[in-house]
Amino acid sequence: MNANKAVVLGGRTGLLGRSLVRALEAAGWAVVPLGRADVDIFDSQALAGVLDREECSALFNTVAYTQVDKAEDEPQEAYRLNEKLPQLLGRLARPRGIRLVHYSTDFVFDGRADTPYAPDAPTNPLSVYGKSKLAGERALLNQDVPSLLIIRTSWLFGPGKNNFVQKILELARSRDTLGVVHDQVGSPSYTPDLARNSLALMQAGGSGVHHLANAGQASWCELASEAVNAAGLQCRVTPITTDQYPTKAKRPAYSVLDISRFTGITGIKPRPWVQCLREYVFDDLHYPTELHA
Numbered sequence: 521m522n523a524n525k526a527v528v529l530g531g532r533t534g535l536l537g538r539s540l541v542r543a544l545e546a547a548g549w550a551v552v553p554l555g556r557a558d559v560d561i562f563d564s565q566a567l568a569g570v571l572d573r574e575e576c577s578a579l580f581n582t583v584a585y586t587q588v589d590k591a592e593d594e595p596q597e598a599y600r601l602n603e604k605l606p607q608l609l610g611r612l613a614r615p616r617g618i619r620l621v622h623y624s625t626d627f628v629f630d631g632r633a634d635t636p637y638a639p640d641a642p643t644n645p646l647s648v649y650g651k652s653k654l655a656g657e658r659a660l661l662n663q664d665v666p667s668l669l670i671i672r673t674s675w676l677f678g679p680g681k682n683n684f685v686q687k688i689l690e691l692a693r694s695r696d697t698l699g700v701v702h703d704q705v706g707s708p709s710y711t712p713d714l715a716r717n718s719l720a721l722m723q724a725g726g727s728g729v730h731h732l733a734n735a736g737q738a739s740w741c742e743l744a745s746e747a748v749n750a751a752g753l754q755c756r757v758t759p760i761t762t763d764q765y766p767t768k769a770k771r772p773a774y775s776v777l778d779i780s781r782f783t784g785i786t787g788i789k790p791r792p793w794v795q796c797l798r799e800y801v802f803d804d805l806h807y808p809t810e811l812h813a
């Protein structure tokens with residue numbers, strides 16, 4: 521087995537997957553990113569073949585059915601990716617002694633709390649997406665996978681793939697005002713930080729369920745306002761309620777994650793999300809340089 525070699529499922533095209541590949545490579549790991557063209561993720565023999573050939577010590581799974589509203593209409597497909605796939609990965613990692621790092625979501629909570637959710641807080645997902653992700657966690661926890669690490673994260677933004685911040689900035693370029701939901705509050709997470717911190721947690725021997733996000737909390741409206749501000753755009757961002765922006769899937773009103781278990785194990789205090797947002801908008805999206813070009 522290769523001590524510093526990792527397979528990253530979703531590493532070619534995924535929002536988090538791409539950042540993970542970069543973070544692992546920057547830390548000196550050999551990385552095998554896998555996308556749809558590389559392997560059929562539901563073909564257990566093909567996947568086993570990849571793991572045996574690569575002799576990796578770690579397997580990161582970022583593949584998921586992440587379209588929260590569409591999942592309400594496609595529950596079977598959501599469960600196939602969010603429950604059956606991790607179950608299969610657990611079965612493959614276990615006999616090979618491979619460390620498995622799997623990602624889950626703040627949407628396993630119902631949002632009725634008013635203080636940050638600890639990893640052992642009671643779950644009660646409101647949507648098919650949340651339920652299928654929780655089923656995936658359970659399918660893994662029910663197996664005796666060595667050093668299994670389940671990282672619940674939330675509200676991702678970062679380079680390499682369209683995301684909430686990028687969508688808001690695209691809209692803000694062509695509109696004078698934007699109404700954005702203000703009664704849903706969560707923990708924004710910058711994918712390069714999440715990737716680096718995931719590796720740190722794995723290397724510190726973290727196992728079981730952990731929460732990981734950037735420091736601080738925001739509503740979607742606050743996140744959008746900060747992004748528009750950082751990009752130097754003139755668009756006015758105004759708060760609206762969830763009722764004014766109905767969606768097929770129900771989302772938790774409050775899903776701030778308590779990340780103190782992560783800090784306790786690694787000694788790392790994640791950066792405030794506002795700092796990361798500015799880095800993303802200036803360095804990755806090239807605002808406001810782009811505006812002056």
Ligand SMILES: NC(=O)c1ccc[n+]([C@@H]2O[C@H](COP(=O)([O-])OP(=O)(O)OC[C@H]3O[C@@H](n4cnc5c(N)ncnc54)[C@H](OP(=O)(O)O)[C@@H]3O)[C@@H](O)[C@H]2O)c1
Pocket residue numbers: 529530531532533534535536537555556561581582583584585586601623624625626653672673674675676677681
């Ligand atoms: N995004 C968020 O705000 C958020 C919040 C909380 C938790 N999470 C969790 O964090 C993890 C990473 O999320 P993400 O936003 O980085 O995901 P993502 O960008 O939507 O990436 C998902 C990956 O899964 C692949 N995939 C999807 N369906 C597939 C299929 N049928 N067959 C093969 N590959 C398939 C995609 O490949 P293609 O590009 O080829 O489709 C992509 O590489 C997930 O576990 C997610 O539940 C995300």
